[in-house]
Amino acid sequence: MMSCSGLLLTCSVSPQVSCKEQSADAVVILERAPFQADAVSRLLGNNPEPKLQLKNDIYSVYHLNPPPELNEVKATVIHPATEKHIKKYMRQELYLIQETGEDYRNITLPFIESQSFSIQWVYNILEKKAEEDRIVHENPDQEVGFILLPDFKWNQKQVDDLYLIAICHKRGIKSLRDLNGDHLPLLKNVLQEGQEAILKQYGVQGNHLRIYLHYQPSYYHLHVHFVALGHEAPGITVERAHLLSDVIQNLEMDSQYYSKRTLTYTLRSDEPLLQKFKEAGRC
Template identity: 45%
Template sequence: MPANTDVTNKVTSDGESPLKVIEQVTEVKTDVAADELVEKPTKVEVTAPSYNLAKFKLTRILQNNTLRKTIALLGTFPDVSENDIAVLLLEKQAFKERDVQTELDNISEPAPRIFSDSLQVNTEFINNIYGSFQCVPSSELNNIKTTVVYPATEKHIEKYSITQKYLIKETPTLYEELTLPYITGSHFSLDWVYNILEHRQETDRIVYEDFDPEKGFVLLPDLKWDGKTLETLYLLAIVHKHDIKSLRDLNHTHLPLLHNLRDGIAVAIEERYGLSASQLRMYFHYQPSFYHLHIHINPVRGDAPGIWCEKSHMLDTVISNIELMSDYYQRVTLPFVLFEGSKLLDEYEAKGAVQKGGKAVTDGKQLDEKSHDKSRKSNSIESPQAQKVKLENSQAEVVEPPKKKLKETIESDQPPKVIVVAAE
């Protein structure tokens, strides 16, 4: 099916289809006057980068995720600029089912495949029924998906770096006093978003579009997706409405938009990719990576980045919450994660709105009641504080008690204390 064909015959009360799909990305609207078209400034779509990937100079490795087969690099393109920094994300491609097919009778054009004469095999060992090999298929199957952010900002470096993470409990008061001023004062560029919405860039990547200015959206592949492997499908739906920064701004007036997003995305993806609504997860991120309302969509069976409970909010749940309470997201405490070195985290600390952690319990002694009450109050929803919880990956080291002290305990008149640890 062509990328830009209509997917539904359903019409609204005014006789128009709620899901208007681009039939030609270069079409000119007939209801616009010619002089208006001349006066409106346009930009030529950029199809070639200003940098040469082969001349990338590495500064340091931000992270190396062996589980996801990705690596994030920080560096420069010295031939373009010595000052502008670049973030490169390299990702090994996922396997496609067609790559392992051995019967190609139904395929009209020959396609590269793993099990062919071009496969290079190096035997590591053979042991009875088990064999271990290093295999190198044809070069067409060894592509590395490369995403470039250039020039990159500190926020991009934070996003792709391995740093300490902290869980913030953002109350409505904290949002108004700290988070919102940070968002509005940081002047995050949304030019690339407006380029998409106004068809100045990436027009050939648009999957579907609803042109309604109040409840319409653009649906297109996320940069994380290779655009080919259905198992790793990852799409973004960016709303046309410009005054919604994030989940915090949503209220009952946005329910028509949210319903239209849910229904329109489901119809478009089922028609284009054959996945039903029950096979998809649609969710918001909080905090989002950019402050213009958008939804992430990927298959439920897939393991996508950013689907953790402290970051993602399912679209259905958001709709239900607002239907129950019209200003739910203006009243609720929302958790989100901040990275070490984040300016917003610094704002929380400078304001005294972050508690870094409680006192350690030593020698079996509990905290005094005053400290316990203080800690408990600081975690309450009414308190204008957010607890900063350090997420440690390493386990605490278990220290054996000195043998001498253990012996003294056994020989004393007092019976030894027995600690029973229940197995998980």
């Protein structure tokens, strides 16, 4: 049991923890920040009694007890959490989907349009009704502009796990599938201005960044991920992340590339979209 913002939650101990409260559901995600060089030297130098667990020739394994200042855990709380939130963080069997352009039009798009996926929180950011103090950079142009701000997965204490999101001002672009040649000025501007803003704010060069879009995305409004190249962030797997530079090049070759291209992604066993693919005999 643990206390979280005054709520009594039952949690399993793992990097991503699903929790339930007696009167309402919640999700708590526990994460450890990367160690920094000075922290590691203090941990090794000041640890009074490292406990030897294993020794074999030149290899030794010790158990160390970090001091409180080096033992910080970040807890992200989603409360009240919907059933979709809870299922998202539960371990599920995965299925690989190969979605053709026809599948998208006949299965995926009707499913998306039939659901009430709320993105009001995105509009709150774009309209400066929430998180205005977290904005790193903004281009207010409604066609090629965007807001750049840190992702909640990044504690902003070090650039090793740098993670920012560019949320585009232009509305109506749900995902990669909606992109065409007309959107090239927008995509190129996000790529260039995003890199320039991160270099200015954090001193990280563009060639040290992984810049990509997700398909399927976690929410249906165009946004781009900017992540430190050495950071293995969730969602960088080959079947989900599409490098922005590749997206631009593909659209330059064929302005309708993503309306026709077969796109591969995973769905969890309990996702309604998977059931739609099964009903259509496509999975």
